Amino acid sequence: MLENLRRFLHDLAGVPEADHFAVDDYRVAAAALLINLSGVDGVVTDAERDALHAxxxxxxxxxxxxxxxxxxxxxxxxxxxxxxxxxxxxxxRSLDAAGRAQIVEMMWEIVFADGAVHEIEDNIVWRAADLLGVSSRERIELKRRIAAGARPLNAEHG
Structure with a gap:
């Protein structure tokens, strides 16, 4: 009933009913963190946009x-x-240790998407991992794993 009332008030006020994601939804926080990371070096490449989406x-x-x-x-x-x-x-608050490590893994996917790791990106992942309670050892292992699977931009196609 409250949801119907909220929807009615949104319609009445002309506010589009587009979001399924609450402000405190961990998925919004994760995506916002990744968006922040993708633009921290001043350029958001198509590869980073695609990696974010994927x-x-x-x-x-x-x-x-x-x-x-x-x-x-x-x-x-x-x-x-x-x-x-x-x-x-x-x-x-929302994720267990494995879920928080997965966020760090997603961050590395964004960092390596354009084929170059900028110092500021590395620093952002380090700071975020620390705030998430992901150990330095696990952060570095995730970095190595994602880096091993990353393909350099200038690699020859075979």
Whole structure:
């Protein structure tokens, strides 16, 4: 009943009923963290955009429309945030240790998407992992695993 009332008030106010993702949804926090990371070096490449979409879709089990909606919701949330804690605090409360490690893994997927690891990206992952309670050892192991699977941009196609 409350959901119907909320929907009615949104319709009455002309606010689109587009988001299935609450502000405190861990998926929004995860996506916002990844969006922040993808733009931290000043350039968001197509490879990073594609990696963001693919990572969220596969790790969170979303379809195309849900993934696009999540990215839109997270983009708004990321624009309002002043630090990583806004995202990591939600993730730390919502996820177990394996889930938090998965977030760090997703971060490395974004970092390696463009074929280059920038120092600031590495630093953001380190800080976020620390705030998430993911050990340095596990963070480095995740980095190595993702790096081993990353294909350099200038690799020859065979």
């Amino acid at each position: 990572s969220l879709k596969s790790h969170l089990g979303l379809d195309e429309a849900e993934t696009a909606e999540l990215i839109a919701a997270a983009g708004s949330r990321e624009a309002e945030a002043v630090d990583l804690y806004a995202f990591t605090s939600v993730l730390r």
